[in-house]
Amino acid sequence: MKNKFNKISKKRIKVILLPLFFLILSMCMTITGVIQPESAVIGEQMDISVNVKILPGESNAYNLVFGFLAPISWEAKANSTATYTSPVGNGTLRLATANDLATNTFNTWSKEIEDKVGIGENYGLVKWVVFISEEPIAVEENVEVNGIVHLTTKVGSENLKTQLGYIIANKGYGIGLDFNNAKAYHTKFTPCMEVTGGNNSLIDLCGPLPFPVVVKPAEYSLNDVINISFDASKGALGQPTDLFGAEKVYLCATATADGETKEVCQASAASMLKNIGNDKWEISIWAKQFFDFDLDADITSITYKFTNETGDVIVTNPDTGEDFELIANCSN
Secondary structure (H helix, E strand, C coil), rough: CCHHHHHHHHHHHHHHHHHHHHHHCEEEEEEEEECCCCCEEEEEEEEEEEEEEECCCCCEECCCCEEEECCCCCHHHHHEEEECCCCCEEEEEEECCCCHHHCCCCCCCCHHHHHHHHCCCCCEEEEEEEECCCEEEECCCCCEEEEEEEEEECCCCCCCEEEEEEEECCCCCCCCCCCCCCCCEEECCCEEEEEEEECCCCCECCCCCCCCEECCCCCCCCEEEEEEEEEEECHHHHHCCCCCCCCCCCEEECCCCCEEEECCCCCCCCCCCEECCCCCEEEEEHHHHHHHCEEEECEEEEEEEECCCCCCEEEECCCCCCCEEEEECCCC
């Protein structure tokens, strides 16, 4: 009976010590600072320094993992290089591949990082690019190492505002193996920076998610004259809508009044939006006239979408995938 108790006790001790063992052997990694330009001009080469501090929990050698978050339009994977310098050696960082991923938890390095730490203040149109050291870096237990990752990247060709991001980890205890250990990786997002010199209107990735429709006045009832502005350049995730570059845009709308539902979805002078330039359109409607309701009708709902002249290209609400909806908000 005593032997059986000893076996159980030893097993319990092992279960308790196992997570402590991995915690002790973890590697604390920190980005202590980032030196990058506050602004840039399209096509410019940017030189960025990321200061890194590593406190190993054991003596060993692991590949350094470094991630860089940049706008997709910069094509950072093809236009960036990275190296590192440190007291324990200097070296080159290459692009990470699927074979470098320590686990198959996620499909790609980029997705794994985004799922864990996000994309900062950007609403979208950015992507993590991941590098890994060509050679393992040897470290000693409890001996702090301060190094620098040197990143060179080329700015894209669009005027935009974006927040860049950086992450460090190591293949032994970091991304892909122990992402639940907060000390095994560290992320830093820098203040939003602006790129100028392009021909396009500013794309503010740090701003709220673009929405293609603006309704005026600010307060209205469904019986008022309502102005609807449509910007075909502002679609899902900031991408242009399917009506971007269209020669003509029409309103396709449905309304309900006193239990009767009517639809106006034919290309006509009454449903055609006015082009006010730069893929921006607008139309003003008085719903009772537009839908041919009686003057005393009580309109309770209006939904709408935009189409081209033949009706085979349709733009709906990018947030819901459904028709846009006019919601009365008159305070009187």
